[in-house]
Amino acid sequence: MSDKNMKFLVVDDFSTMRRIVRNLLKELGFSNVDEAEDGVVALHKLKNGQFDFVVTDWNMPNMSGIELLKAIRGDASLKHLPVMMITAEAKKENIIEAATAGASGYIVKPFTAATLDEKLNKIFQNMNK
C-alpha cells in the first residue's frame, strides 16, 4: 500500500479546484498536501521541498501543466516524481501529448472521488513494481 505521509503538490490556478482536490486527497488519507497556483510556483516549490507526488491542471497562466510536466521530466532531481494531470482539456491530442511527455495519469474534469482513488492506486502499483 501507499505511504499515507507522502507529500502532494496540487497545482491549479483556481483556488476552489485546489481545495476540492486537497479535500479528496484528505478523504483518501493523504493530508500532507501543499498547493501552487501555476507551473512557475509549482516548480519553485518542487525544487525547494521534498515532494512525492504532483497533481496538476493543464491550462494555467505563466506556465502550463504540460510545460511543468516537461520541466519535471527534464530535471534530474525531479524526473522520478509521479505527475497526474487533472484537466478539462479533452482532445485526444492533449492526452497523447501528456502521455508522451511522461504523465503518470490523466483525469478529465469533471471527475469523481472514485476516479481519483482508482488512478492514484494504479500509479502506486506501478511505482512499487
Next chain:
Amino acid sequence: MSNATLESGDSDELEALFDSIVQANQGSAAPAAAQPVAEAIAPAVAAMAAGETGIAISADDLPEPASSMFSKIGHLTRKLHDTLRELGYDKSLEEAAAAIPDARERLAYISTLMEQAAERALNAVDAAMPLQDKLQSNTEELANRWQQLFDKKLTVDEFKTLVTDTRSYFGTVQGASKDTSAQLLEIMMAQDFQDLTGQVIKKIVTMAKDMEGHLLSFLVEFASPGKRVESNSLMNGPVISAEGRSDVVTSQEQVDDLLESLGF
C-alpha cells in the same frame, strides 16, 4: 494714420488717396489669389452635395498612380459607408460594439458570484466534515464497548460508565446533527447564484447571437470567400459540445482506453 484722418474728415485729398489704394488692392491682389481656389473647390462642393465622391475630382491634380489610388479608396469608402447605412449596419455595428463592454462586466459579475458560491459551499463542507468524523469515531468506540459487554468482558463498574457515556453521546449526536444540517442548508443556499447568473447569461447569449448575425451578414456582403481556419491549440478548456466531434474524449473510460491503446 488713415484711421485718424478718416475719423476727423479734415482732408478730402487724403481720403481720396486712401480710397484709391483700397480699390487698387481689391482690384488686383485679392481676385488673383482667391478666385482659383474658389474655382477649384466649386466642382468638389457640388459633387459632394450631390452625394458623389469629392476625392476623385480633387485627386486629378495628383500624379497618376497616387491619383487613382486615392480615387479607389474614395470610392470604396463611400460605397462601404452608403451600404452600411442602407442596410442599417452602422446602427447595428454601433450597438454591437457598445454591447461588448457590457457583456464583459456581466461575465465578470458571473465569475465573482460563482467563486463566492464555491467558497461558501467549501467552507460549509470544511465545517461539517469534522463533525461527521467525530460522530463516526465516537460511535465506533461505543459500539466496541457494547460488543465487549455482550461478550461478557465488562465489569459492573465498566458497564455503569458505558451507560453514562452512551447517554451523554446522545446529546453529542443531537448537537452535531443540528450543526451538520445547518451546514447542508448553507450549501443549498450557496446555490442561489444560479438564478442570478442564469439571467445574466441568457442576456449575454442573446447579445452574442445578435452580434453574430450582424457580423455574419456583414461578412457575407464584403469578405472574399476564404477557408475557415481551425485553431489547433492544446489549451481549449472544457469541451462545450462534443456532438459530431471525433477529436475529443467525453468520458474517463475513453481517456483510459486511449492511454491503454498507446501502451500506457
